[in-house]
Amino acid sequence: MATWIPGSASPSPAAARGFGLAGIGGAIVREPVALAGLVMVALYVAVALGVGFLPLRDPLALSSQRLMGPTPEFPLGTDALGRDLLSRILFGARLSIRVAVLSVAIATLVGGTLGLVAGYLGGLADLAIGRVLDVFFAFPAILLALGIVAALGPDPNNVIIAIAVVYTPIFARVVRGPVLALKAREFVEAARAVGATAPRIVIRHIVPNLMSTLIVQVSLALSWAVLTEGALSFLGLSAQPPAPSWGVMLSEGRQYLEFATHLAVFPGLAIMIAVLGFNLLGDGLRDALDPQRR
Numbered sequence: 001m002a003t004w005i006p007g008s009a010s011p012s013p014a015a016a017r018g019f020g021l022a023g024i025g026g027a028i029v030r031e032p033v034a035l036a037g038l039v040m041v042a043l044y045v046a047v048a049l050g051v052g053f054l055p056l057r058d059p060l061a062l063s064s065q066r067l068m069g070p071t072p073e074f075p076l077g078t079d080a081l082g083r084d085l086l087s088r089i090l091f092g093a094r095l096s097i098r099v100a101v102l103s104v105a106i107a108t109l110v111g112g113t114l115g116l117v118a119g120y121l122g123g124l125a126d127l128a129i130g131r132v133l134d135v136f137f138a139f140p141a142i143l144l145a146l147g148i149v150a151a152l153g154p155d156p157n158n159v160i161i162a163i164a165v166v167y168t169p170i171f172a173r174v175v176r177g178p179v180l181a182l183k184a185r186e187f188v189e190a191a192r193a194v195g196a197t198a199p200r201i202v203i204r205h206i207v208p209n210l211m212s213t214l215i216v217q218v219s220l221a222l223s224w225a226v227l228t229e230g231a232l233s234f235l236g237l238s239a240q241p242p243a244p245s246w247g248v249m250l251s252e253g254r255q256y257l258e259f260a261t262h263l264a265v266f267p268g269l270a271i272m273i274a275v276l277g278f279n280l281l282g283d284g285l286r287d288a289l290d291p292q293r294r
Contacts, residue, residue: 034284037219040277048093057084059091059244067260077262079252083242085262089270091244096274099156099238100225103163104218111168112214115175116202120183126176133169141166145228149237156229159238163225174217175210182206212289216282223278230271246271 028034063082070077076085118129136144148162182188183206191201232238233247241248246267253263 031284031288037277037280044274048097051090056087059088076266088244092246099229100222103160103225104221106164107167107171111171112175115172119176119179136169154237156238167221216286219278219282223275226274
């Protein structure tokens with residue numbers, strides 16, 4: 001418990017309740033939905049980071065055993081070129097998480113900064129930032145991402161840029177609202193009264209109270225990023241064949257749905273598990289970190 005010393009700024013609510021990694025971990029343990037989502041996300045991340053150390057076949061290696069269903073030799077079967085589907089799906093997780101993490105990290109940094117500036121300064125800065133963001137909100141998210149990638153060219157790095165551009169205004173708006181309320185709170189007024197500078201107030205008192213909101217938003221944004229990368233790969237605007245990408249595998253497998261359904265089912269399940277894990281984690285964290293439920 002933080003102690004307030006007379007003559008110093010009063011502790012913010014986040015500091016007073018000991019908000020931090022330990023608090024988030026405790027909240028996840030108490031919320032079964034968040035715990036289930038965390039397990040699914042942890043498995044997804046572990047596969048993406050450790051797939052190079054697993055005893056798998058080369059995901060690009062061809063063989064004569066084409067369009068085979070699951071067998072002991074090929075647990076998830078093979079595709080039209082005889083490539084091991086299990087190996088391709090597991091290696092596909094690496095590309096998926098790279099795109100999702102980098103795009104959401106950029107959106108969080110840029111959008112969060114814009115939201116902080118707009119909310120804390122207000123006035124003309126808030127108005128200018130808000131009008132620019134309204135331009136991006138005028139387009140449906142998936143169509144905006146599709147247009148950006150189509151203009152830049154089919155490449156995973158361009159998908160990262162597209163998703164970051166789409167989610168930057170969302171993070172800015174998510175951050176701006178709480179900042180408007182927080183800057184009028186007593187602990188911020190107390191910090192101003194003892195001479196704290198604006199950057200110190202933002203870093204020490206406002207940002208910690210935004211963490212629970214940002215964590216939930218990041219987890220939900222990651223699910224959308226995984227889904228969007230898969231959709232753009234399916235349309236041929238992200239990774240290109242023969243790259244082991246979930247969207248590419250879905251696109252290749254759709255023509256064999258009648259007699260080799262595993263080619264589309266297993267990559268689809270991989271996308272579903274990753275997206276479901278992030279959604280469960282985000283929904284569970286939202287409930288667990290809600291102060292009204294404590």
